[in-house]
Amino acid sequence: MKVTDLVVAASIVALALLLSYAMFLGGIGPVPVRSELRTLALNYILLTYNPVKVVYSALAPEGVTAIVWDYRGLDTYFETAVMFLAIISVVALTHGCKVRIGLGKGGMSLIVKTTTRVLMPLIVLAGISITMHGWLTPGGGFQGGATIAVATVLALVTYSIDTLAKHGIRKRVLLAMRSTGLIGIALTAVALLIIGLAIGVNAYIFQNQKRIGSPLAFPAYFSGTPTGGSLLFYNLFEAFAVSAGLSLAIIVTSLREKEVKETLRGEGVE
């Protein structure tokens, strides 16, 4: 072991000790100690699933999903749109680069391929499960979609980009899926508003359950199990959009460097 290694290790330990000592003394500002919840937090906890005060409630037992897609749904919608824009930018940068297939056998050894074949359905199933329990337990559309995208990454690494293209997982298909998901979210957001306009009743954008001045609501229960009303649809479409979007980003970033450079210089052909 070199002396420098020892010095680095000792200085890391010293930094950790000094920081914790300073924190203990209150040297980096007072640490807030609260015995009671803030009013805002208390309201969320009391109202997220509250069949008595439906006009303030999302009727979903999972607080985070309720806040993300109901109480501050508009914010989340724009977050999703920002991610969509980022992916669109990546696709635009590599516009014209075709995924060339049939360049080699590709892929890893038989052992890894077999393992992947066994695991991929399990990963997709886990992703669907996380999505479909999003309004009951921690999780949701983004997490489930990201889990499903892992299956694409696995297939890409173990089998090669050719296999993905052969099974129909192409840039254009994924972009269409991603757009469908986003349109689905937008439609869910204005669904009650459209119904309200059609039948002449008040309604709000991103409305989930009955609100003051609006009797419209998404169905909150399915055979006795809470569905969170619109949260079910948001989660489903979000999973759809995120799984397609992340898969697309991975496929685009795994394009062969030479081909991308050729296309960017204008030498490549569409």
Next chain:
Amino acid sequence: MLWETVCSVVGLILVAVGAFCDIAAAIGINRFPNFFVRLHAATVGAIGGAVVPTFGAGLIALGSPELGNYRFFVAGVSFTTGLMIMILGQAGAHALARATLKAKAAPLEPCVHNALREREEVRGE
């Protein structure tokens, strides 16, 4: 209940075996001479040190009646997770070793037996 006690005791034994495997793997990773043998030690940590205690945790959950029906959920998740690590651990170690060997990224010495090279020699590659 007898079977609950048996489950708990077997589960605790498995957790203890896992702890031993983890310590052995840690020593192996530090002391073994080259990448490939260290990878073996890492796999001991993954299979013996993760799969075995995860199964043990499932058995302990089955032997804990105070958890009510939730013990079956805990046990089911433990067994599934254990099984998945068992499938993934070996595939990951194999992929790492194969890639390192093909790319000649790590020295092979000291080498006791190299079955791949022998097979290539037999094939005349």
